[in-house]
Amino acid sequence: MSTPADAAPRHRVRRWLAERGLRQWWKAGVAAILAVAALFGGLDTVNTAVTSVPPGQPFSDGAFTVTVQRATVVPEVRGGGSVLAPQKPGRRYLGVVATVRNDGTVPWTLANELDLRGQPDQQFVGVMRVADGSRILTLGPGLTEQLAFVWEVPETALAPGDPVTLRIWKKQFQQGYVVYGELWVDSLTEYGEIVIPVGGGS
Missing domain, CATH: 2.60.40 (Immunoglobulin-like)
Structure with missing residues (x-):
């Protein structure tokens, strides 16, 4: 069972998410993908x-x-x-x-x-x-x-x-x-x- 002490951090997280729109989340997602790709040597580029x-x-x-x-x-x-x-x-x-x-x-x-x-x-x-x-x-x-x-x-x-x-x-x-x-x-x-x-x- 959750306690008031547990609910307070969750409330703060929900409020933080609500204050940031979809655009910021899209940017964050792209940044995460690039960060993961960097761990594996970066994204492949077309060598024309x-x-x-x-x-x-x-x-x-x-x-x-x-x-x-x-x-x-x-x-x-x-x-x-x-x-x-x-x-x-x-x-x-x-x-x-x-x-x-x-x-x-x-x-x-x-x-x-x-x-x-x-x-x-x-x-x-x-x-x-x-x-x-x-x-x-x-x-x-x-x-x-x-x-x-x-x-x-x-x-x-x-x-x-x-x-x-x-x-x-x-x-x-x-x-x-x-x-x-x-x-x-x-x-x-x-x-x-x-x-x-x-x-x-x-």
């Missing part, structure tokens, strides 16, 4: 490593060495004497020309090699050889190709002189996958970033 790559300079992502050379916006894409991507009302095509060399020991996909940023209404069209316009999906080990990476974008999205931002994600070679065997895995934090102006196109 970005390499700025000038146009025309090679960048190795582990699997490929990529040299981005130019970017152009055109109403349609032609190659090998045929139309590869036809004109569409309200749309244009952004083509980024790059030389790509496979530095690895396995063929690997080109579809996601260049990551176009800052264009929310874009659609990736594909990768084509500059020499003849033929489509290419993968590049074999030791091979080098000059390629055009093509996206469909809104007609008003880009004009000559506007900057285009591209990311090339670093990769690590992984083995032992049951389904895929061996493959390159993109980093979540490390990439090369190229900002290149759009040139004039016809």
